[in-house]
Amino acid sequence: MADDRPTVHHLGRVGDIPGGMTQVLNGYLGWSFPRVDVAVITSRGDPHDLRTAVVRGAGALVQVLRLPRRSSVVVGHLSERGSFLREGGLMRLARLRGIATVAHLHGSSFARFAARHPRLTGWALRGADRVVTLSEESSEVSARFVPVERVVLIPNAIPSSSPTEKQDLVVFGGVVSHRKGIDVLQEAWSRIDAPGWELVVAGPVRDADLVREGVPGLTMAGSLAHEDLMALLDRSRIAVLPSRDEAMPMFILEAMARGNCVVATDVGGIAAVLEDGRGIVVPPGDVEAFRAALQSVLSDPARRARLAEAGAQAFEERFSAAAVFPKVEDLWLAALADRHPAGLH
Numbered sequence: 001m002a003d004d005r006p007t008v009h010h011l012g013r014v015g016d017i018p019g020g021m022t023q024v025l026n027g028y029l030g031w032s033f034p035r036v037d038v039a040v041i042t043s044r045g046d047p048h049d050l051r052t053a054v055v056r057g058a059g060a061l062v063q064v065l066r067l068p069r070r071s072s073v074v075v076g077h078l079s080e081r082g083s084f085l086r087e088g089g090l091m092r093l094a095r096l097r098g099i100a101t102v103a104h105l106h107g108s109s110f111a112r113f114a115a116r117h118p119r120l121t122g123w124a125l126r127g128a129d130r131v132v133t134l135s136e137e138s139s140e141v142s143a144r145f146v147p148v149e150r151v152v153l154i155p156n157a158i159p160s161s162s163p164t165e166k167q168d169l170v171v172f173g174g175v176v177s178h179r180k181g182i183d184v185l186q187e188a189w190s191r192i193d194a195p196g197w198e199l200v201v202a203g204p205v206r207d208a209d210l211v212r213e214g215v216p217g218l219t220m221a222g223s224l225a226h227e228d229l230m231a232l233l234d235r236s237r238i239a240v241l242p243s244r245d246e247a248m249p250m251f252i253l254e255a256m257a258r259g260n261c262v263v264a265t266d267v268g269g270i271a272a273v274l275e276d277g278r279g280i281v282v283p284p285g286d287v288e289a290f291r292a293a294l295q296s297v298l299s300d301p302a303r304r305a306r307l308a309e310a311g312a313q314a315f316e317e318r319f320s321a322a323a324v325f326p327k328v329e330d331l332w333l334a335a336l337a338d339r340h341p342a343g344l345h
Contacts, residue, residue: 006036008073008332011043011060011087021077021106023226023250027158031321033329036073043087057086064094070340073100073332078124079107084117088124095127100339102332103128108179108246108268111141121145129335132328134248135269152331155269156248157324160316161234163259169236170199170294171260173229173251174243176220177206181242181265181284186212188242188291194298200236202229233258237304238297243267244284252279253319256311261304263293273319278311 014025028038043060064074076091078084088103095101103125107113114121122145125131131151133139142151170189174180182201189199194217202221205211211220224232233239239255239262246268253273255262262279264270271281280297282289297304317323 004071006071006073006333006336008033008036008038008075009063009067010038010040010075010077011090012040012077013042013044014040021079023158024104024106024156025077026226027321028325028328030159031325033325036329036332041074041090043090044083060090061093064090064099065097067094067097067099069098071336073102073336075102075104075332076124076128077104077106079105080109080113083107084113084120084124088120088127091124092127095129098339100332100335101128102130102132102335104132105134105138105142106247108243108249110138110247114141114145118145129338130331132331135272137268138247154327154331155273155319155324156250156253157319157321157328158250158253158257159321161230161254161257164234166237166259167235168197169232170197170238170240170298171229171232171236171255172199172201172203172240173224173233173254174203174241174249175206176201176203176211178210179243179245181244181290182207183210184242184285184287184290185240186210186215186218187287188294189218190215191287191291192217192295192298194295197298199240200232202232230254230258233260236260237308238263238294240264240290240294241270242284242290243270246270248273253315256315256319259308259312261297261308262311263290263297265290273314274311276310277307278314279307 010025012025041060041063042056074094076087091101125145131142133142133153139151139153176182199218200221202224204223233255239260241264243265248269265284266281267284274281280293282293
Protein backbone atom coordinates (compact mmCIF):
# COMPACT_ATOMS: atom_id res chain seq x y z
CA MET A 1 0.00 0.00 0.00
CA ALA A 2 1.22 3.51 -0.80
CA ASP A 3 0.46 4.63 2.80
CA ASP A 4 3.03 2.09 4.06
CA ARG A 5 5.89 3.73 2.19
CA PRO A 6 8.36 5.03 4.80
CA THR A 7 9.10 8.72 5.11
CA VAL A 8 12.47 9.91 6.40
CA HIS A 9 12.07 13.21 8.24
CA HIS A 10 15.26 15.30 8.52
CA LEU A 11 15.62 17.82 11.33
CA GLY A 12 17.30 20.97 10.04
CA ARG A 13 16.73 23.51 7.30
CA VAL A 14 17.03 23.66 3.55
CA GLY A 15 17.36 26.28 0.82
CA ASP A 16 20.14 28.56 -0.39
CA ILE A 17 21.80 28.82 3.01
CA PRO A 18 25.59 28.60 3.50
CA GLY A 19 26.85 25.46 5.19
CA GLY A 20 27.57 21.88 4.26
CA MET A 21 24.82 20.46 6.49
CA THR A 22 22.15 22.39 4.59
CA GLN A 23 23.59 21.23 1.26
CA VAL A 24 23.37 17.61 2.44
CA LEU A 25 19.66 18.09 3.14
CA ASN A 26 19.17 19.89 -0.18
CA GLY A 27 20.75 16.90 -1.90
CA TYR A 28 18.41 14.44 -0.18
CA LEU A 29 15.36 16.46 -1.17
CA GLY A 30 16.48 16.62 -4.78
CA TRP A 31 17.08 12.87 -5.12
CA SER A 32 14.47 10.27 -6.06
CA PHE A 33 14.92 7.50 -3.50
CA PRO A 34 13.25 4.31 -4.76
CA ARG A 35 12.05 2.98 -1.37
CA VAL A 36 11.47 6.02 0.85
CA ASP A 37 10.10 9.53 0.72
CA VAL A 38 12.16 12.38 2.17
CA ALA A 39 10.84 15.38 4.11
CA VAL A 40 12.34 18.15 6.24
CA ILE A 41 11.12 19.30 9.63
CA THR A 42 12.48 22.84 9.95
CA SER A 43 13.96 22.82 13.43
CA ARG A 44 16.22 25.84 13.21
CA GLY A 45 16.15 29.37 11.84
CA ASP A 46 18.43 32.38 12.11
CA PRO A 47 20.57 31.69 15.19
CA HIS A 48 20.61 35.43 15.95
CA ASP A 49 16.80 35.71 15.97
CA LEU A 50 15.59 34.25 19.27
CA ARG A 51 11.89 34.63 18.46
CA THR A 52 12.23 32.73 15.18
CA ALA A 53 14.30 30.04 16.90
CA VAL A 54 11.57 29.50 19.51
CA VAL A 55 8.81 29.39 16.89
CA ARG A 56 10.76 26.94 14.72
CA GLY A 57 11.54 24.74 17.69
CA ALA A 58 7.93 24.64 18.85
CA GLY A 59 6.70 23.85 15.34
CA ALA A 60 9.22 21.04 14.99
CA LEU A 61 8.13 19.60 18.35
CA VAL A 62 4.50 19.50 17.25
CA GLN A 63 5.41 17.82 13.95
CA VAL A 64 7.45 15.11 15.69
CA LEU A 65 4.54 14.42 18.05
CA ARG A 66 2.24 13.89 15.07
CA LEU A 67 4.42 11.52 13.04
CA PRO A 68 3.13 8.00 12.39
CA ARG A 69 5.28 5.58 14.36
CA ARG A 70 5.57 2.59 12.06
CA SER A 71 6.44 4.37 8.81
CA SER A 72 8.63 7.25 10.01
CA VAL A 73 12.36 7.69 10.47
CA VAL A 74 13.65 10.86 12.16
CA VAL A 75 17.20 11.98 11.32
CA GLY A 76 18.86 14.46 13.66
CA HIS A 77 21.65 16.38 11.93
CA LEU A 78 24.18 17.26 14.64
CA SER A 79 27.22 19.47 14.40
CA GLU A 80 28.05 20.76 17.88
CA ARG A 81 26.79 23.07 20.60
CA GLY A 82 23.06 23.83 20.27
CA SER A 83 22.26 21.10 17.75
CA PHE A 84 22.89 18.40 20.36
CA LEU A 85 20.21 19.97 22.54
CA ARG A 86 17.79 21.05 19.81
CA GLU A 87 17.88 18.26 17.23
CA GLY A 88 19.15 15.77 19.83
CA GLY A 89 16.14 16.46 22.02
CA LEU A 90 13.69 16.09 19.13
CA MET A 91 15.37 12.85 18.12
CA ARG A 92 15.06 11.45 21.65
CA LEU A 93 11.40 12.46 21.75
CA ALA A 94 10.81 10.58 18.50
CA ARG A 95 12.52 7.49 19.90
CA LEU A 96 10.40 7.63 23.06
CA ARG A 97 7.36 7.51 20.79
CA GLY A 98 8.68 4.35 19.13
CA ILE A 99 9.92 6.06 15.97
CA ALA A 100 13.17 4.93 14.30
CA THR A 101 15.95 7.49 14.72
CA VAL A 102 19.30 8.28 13.11
CA ALA A 103 21.95 10.74 14.32
CA HIS A 104 23.93 12.20 11.40
CA LEU A 105 27.15 13.87 12.57
CA HIS A 106 28.59 16.82 10.65
CA GLY A 107 30.65 19.00 12.99
CA SER A 108 34.31 19.56 12.26
CA SER A 109 35.01 19.78 16.00
CA PHE A 110 32.94 16.78 17.11
CA ALA A 111 35.81 15.00 18.88
CA ARG A 112 36.69 18.08 20.94
CA PHE A 113 33.03 18.82 21.62
CA ALA A 114 32.46 15.25 22.83
CA ALA A 115 35.50 15.48 25.12
CA ARG A 116 34.25 18.73 26.63
CA HIS A 117 30.59 17.70 26.85
CA PRO A 118 30.48 13.91 27.22
CA ARG A 119 27.13 13.82 29.05
CA LEU A 120 25.35 15.90 26.41
CA THR A 121 26.99 13.96 23.58
CA GLY A 122 26.04 10.60 25.06
CA TRP A 123 22.51 11.80 25.85
CA ALA A 124 21.96 12.76 22.21
CA LEU A 125 23.64 9.77 20.57
CA ARG A 126 21.91 7.24 22.79
CA GLY A 127 18.68 8.52 21.32
CA ALA A 128 19.65 7.09 17.92
CA ASP A 129 19.17 3.64 16.44
CA ARG A 130 22.02 4.42 14.03
CA VAL A 131 24.82 7.01 14.00
CA VAL A 132 26.24 8.23 10.69
CA THR A 133 29.78 9.64 10.79
CA LEU A 134 32.03 11.28 8.22
CA SER A 135 35.46 10.18 9.48
CA GLU A 136 37.22 7.37 11.32
CA GLU A 137 37.86 9.73 14.22
CA SER A 138 34.17 10.53 14.60
CA SER A 139 33.35 6.81 14.41
CA GLU A 140 35.81 6.01 17.19
CA VAL A 141 34.45 8.77 19.40
CA SER A 142 30.83 7.78 18.75
CA ALA A 143 31.57 4.17 19.71
CA ARG A 144 32.44 5.36 23.22
CA PHE A 145 28.79 6.33 23.72
CA VAL A 146 26.79 3.76 21.72
CA PRO A 147 27.40 0.15 20.63
CA VAL A 148 29.88 0.07 17.76
CA GLU A 149 27.45 -1.85 15.54
CA ARG A 150 25.19 1.20 15.47
CA VAL A 151 27.94 3.44 14.06
CA VAL A 152 28.36 3.63 10.27
CA LEU A 153 30.81 5.78 8.32
CA ILE A 154 29.17 7.12 5.15
CA PRO A 155 30.73 10.06 3.27
CA ASN A 156 28.79 13.09 2.21
CA ALA A 157 27.62 13.03 -1.39
CA ILE A 158 26.32 15.42 -3.99
CA PRO A 159 24.84 15.07 -7.48
CA SER A 160 27.26 14.77 -10.39
CA SER A 161 28.07 17.77 -12.57
CA SER A 162 29.00 18.60 -16.16
CA PRO A 163 31.94 21.03 -15.98
CA THR A 164 32.24 23.86 -18.49
CA GLU A 165 35.37 25.16 -20.23
CA LYS A 166 38.14 25.69 -17.69
CA GLN A 167 39.96 28.92 -16.92
CA ASP A 168 43.11 29.74 -14.95
CA LEU A 169 41.26 30.10 -11.66
CA VAL A 170 41.97 28.86 -8.15
CA VAL A 171 38.90 28.84 -5.87
CA PHE A 172 38.47 28.80 -2.12
CA GLY A 173 34.91 28.26 -0.87
CA GLY A 174 33.97 28.60 2.76
CA VAL A 175 33.81 30.92 5.73
CA VAL A 176 36.74 33.35 5.62
CA SER A 177 38.19 32.49 8.99
CA HIS A 178 41.18 31.24 10.96
CA ARG A 179 39.61 27.77 11.14
CA LYS A 180 39.46 27.60 7.35
CA GLY A 181 43.09 28.74 7.10
CA ILE A 182 42.51 32.02 5.28
CA ASP A 183 45.72 33.42 6.78
CA VAL A 184 47.71 30.46 5.42
CA LEU A 185 46.11 30.77 1.99
CA GLN A 186 46.81 34.48 1.63
CA GLU A 187 50.43 34.17 2.73
CA ALA A 188 51.01 31.16 0.48
CA TRP A 189 49.43 32.94 -2.50
CA SER A 190 51.59 36.03 -1.93
CA ARG A 191 54.65 33.79 -2.51
CA ILE A 192 53.26 32.04 -5.60
CA ASP A 193 54.75 32.53 -9.07
CA ALA A 194 51.77 32.07 -11.40
CA PRO A 195 51.35 34.84 -13.98
CA GLY A 196 47.82 35.05 -15.37
CA TRP A 197 46.23 33.00 -12.59
CA GLU A 198 43.58 34.39 -10.23
CA LEU A 199 42.65 33.22 -6.73
CA VAL A 200 38.98 33.80 -5.87
CA VAL A 201 38.00 33.61 -2.19
CA ALA A 202 34.24 33.03 -1.92
CA GLY A 203 32.48 33.07 1.41
CA PRO A 204 31.27 35.23 4.29
CA VAL A 205 34.01 36.99 6.26
CA ARG A 206 34.11 35.94 9.90
CA ASP A 207 37.66 36.98 10.86
CA ALA A 208 37.94 40.36 9.14
CA ASP A 209 41.24 41.12 10.89
CA LEU A 210 42.88 38.31 8.90
CA VAL A 211 41.89 39.66 5.48
CA ARG A 212 44.83 41.28 3.69
CA GLU A 213 44.43 44.11 1.23
CA GLY A 214 46.24 44.37 -2.07
CA VAL A 215 47.43 40.78 -2.53
CA PRO A 216 48.14 40.53 -6.29
CA GLY A 217 45.83 38.18 -8.18
CA LEU A 218 43.50 37.63 -5.22
CA THR A 219 39.81 38.53 -5.39
CA MET A 220 37.56 38.54 -2.32
CA ALA A 221 34.17 37.64 -3.79
CA GLY A 222 32.22 37.65 -0.52
CA SER A 223 29.22 35.40 0.08
CA LEU A 224 27.89 33.72 -3.04
CA ALA A 225 24.68 31.83 -3.67
CA HIS A 226 25.43 28.12 -3.78
CA GLU A 227 24.68 27.89 -7.51
CA ASP A 228 27.09 30.77 -8.17
CA LEU A 229 29.85 29.03 -6.21
CA MET A 230 29.22 25.85 -8.20
CA ALA A 231 29.40 27.84 -11.46
CA LEU A 232 32.76 29.21 -10.27
CA LEU A 233 34.01 25.66 -9.62
CA ASP A 234 32.78 24.62 -13.05
CA ARG A 235 35.18 27.19 -14.57
CA SER A 236 38.15 26.77 -12.22
CA ARG A 237 41.07 24.37 -12.56
CA ILE A 238 42.13 24.20 -8.90
CA ALA A 239 40.23 24.25 -5.60
CA VAL A 240 41.94 24.93 -2.28
CA LEU A 241 40.93 24.41 1.35
CA PRO A 242 43.73 25.01 3.90
CA SER A 243 41.52 24.31 6.93
CA ARG A 244 42.76 23.67 10.42
CA ASP A 245 39.61 21.76 11.34
CA GLU A 246 36.98 19.89 9.27
CA ALA A 247 34.80 16.80 9.26
CA MET A 248 34.21 16.09 5.56
CA PRO A 249 33.65 19.40 3.76
CA MET A 250 31.17 19.38 0.91
CA PHE A 251 33.37 21.89 -0.92
CA ILE A 252 36.00 19.20 -1.53
CA LEU A 253 33.50 16.83 -3.15
CA GLU A 254 31.87 19.63 -5.14
CA ALA A 255 35.28 20.58 -6.50
CA MET A 256 36.14 16.99 -7.43
CA ALA A 257 32.78 16.59 -9.15
CA ARG A 258 33.58 19.61 -11.29
CA GLY A 259 37.00 18.46 -12.44
CA ASN A 260 39.15 20.55 -10.12
CA CYS A 261 42.57 19.56 -8.87
CA VAL A 262 42.23 19.83 -5.09
CA VAL A 263 44.88 21.04 -2.65
CA ALA A 264 43.82 20.74 0.99
CA THR A 265 45.01 19.89 4.50
CA ASP A 266 45.14 16.67 6.48
CA VAL A 267 42.18 17.24 8.79
CA GLY A 268 38.99 15.24 9.34
CA GLY A 269 38.14 12.90 6.49
CA ILE A 270 39.91 14.89 3.75
CA ALA A 271 43.01 12.70 3.45
CA ALA A 272 40.90 9.56 3.00
CA VAL A 273 39.10 11.23 0.10
CA LEU A 274 42.21 12.62 -1.64
CA GLU A 275 44.62 9.72 -1.04
CA ASP A 276 46.13 7.64 -3.85
CA GLY A 277 46.69 10.54 -6.21
CA ARG A 278 43.22 12.08 -6.08
CA GLY A 279 44.53 15.39 -4.78
CA ILE A 280 47.27 16.86 -2.60
CA VAL A 281 47.12 16.95 1.20
CA VAL A 282 49.55 18.87 3.43
CA PRO A 283 49.73 19.51 7.20
CA PRO A 284 47.38 22.21 8.49
CA GLY A 285 48.87 25.60 9.34
CA ASP A 286 52.04 25.04 7.25
CA VAL A 287 52.32 27.98 4.85
CA GLU A 288 55.39 26.71 3.01
CA ALA A 289 53.99 23.21 2.52
CA PHE A 290 50.75 24.65 1.16
CA ARG A 291 52.61 27.07 -1.10
CA ALA A 292 54.81 24.31 -2.50
CA ALA A 293 51.86 22.01 -3.15
CA LEU A 294 49.86 24.72 -4.91
CA GLN A 295 52.86 25.91 -6.91
CA SER A 296 53.51 22.35 -8.07
CA VAL A 297 50.12 22.03 -9.77
CA LEU A 298 50.10 25.59 -11.06
CA SER A 299 53.42 24.95 -12.80
CA ASP A 300 52.75 21.41 -14.05
CA PRO A 301 49.61 21.15 -16.21
CA ALA A 302 50.08 17.42 -16.79
CA ARG A 303 50.22 16.61 -13.08
CA ARG A 304 47.30 18.91 -12.43
CA ALA A 305 45.24 17.14 -15.06
CA ARG A 306 46.10 13.68 -13.66
CA LEU A 307 45.05 14.67 -10.16
CA ALA A 308 41.83 16.27 -11.40
CA GLU A 309 40.95 13.24 -13.50
CA ALA A 310 41.65 10.81 -10.64
CA GLY A 311 39.57 12.96 -8.30
CA ALA A 312 36.64 13.13 -10.71
CA GLN A 313 36.72 9.35 -11.24
CA ALA A 314 36.84 8.69 -7.49
CA PHE A 315 33.96 11.07 -6.98
CA GLU A 316 31.76 9.18 -9.43
CA GLU A 317 32.69 5.78 -8.00
CA ARG A 318 32.68 6.54 -4.27
CA PHE A 319 31.24 9.94 -3.43
CA SER A 320 28.57 10.77 -5.99
CA ALA A 321 24.93 10.71 -4.99
CA ALA A 322 24.44 7.64 -7.17
CA ALA A 323 27.13 5.80 -5.20
CA VAL A 324 26.35 7.02 -1.66
CA PHE A 325 22.61 7.60 -1.44
CA PRO A 326 21.68 3.90 -1.78
CA LYS A 327 23.86 3.20 1.29
CA VAL A 328 22.13 5.98 3.20
CA GLU A 329 18.73 4.64 2.20
CA ASP A 330 19.75 1.13 3.36
CA LEU A 331 20.76 2.57 6.74
CA TRP A 332 17.47 4.46 7.18
CA LEU A 333 15.51 1.31 6.39
CA ALA A 334 17.70 -0.80 8.69
CA ALA A 335 16.90 1.57 11.57
CA LEU A 336 13.20 1.28 10.77
CA ALA A 337 13.39 -2.52 10.55
CA ASP A 338 15.08 -2.68 13.96
CA ARG A 339 12.34 -0.57 15.49
CA HIS A 340 9.42 -2.27 13.69
CA PRO A 341 10.55 -5.66 12.34
CA ALA A 342 7.13 -6.54 10.93
CA GLY A 343 6.44 -3.10 9.51
CA LEU A 344 8.35 -3.40 6.21
CA HIS A 345 7.22 -5.44 3.23
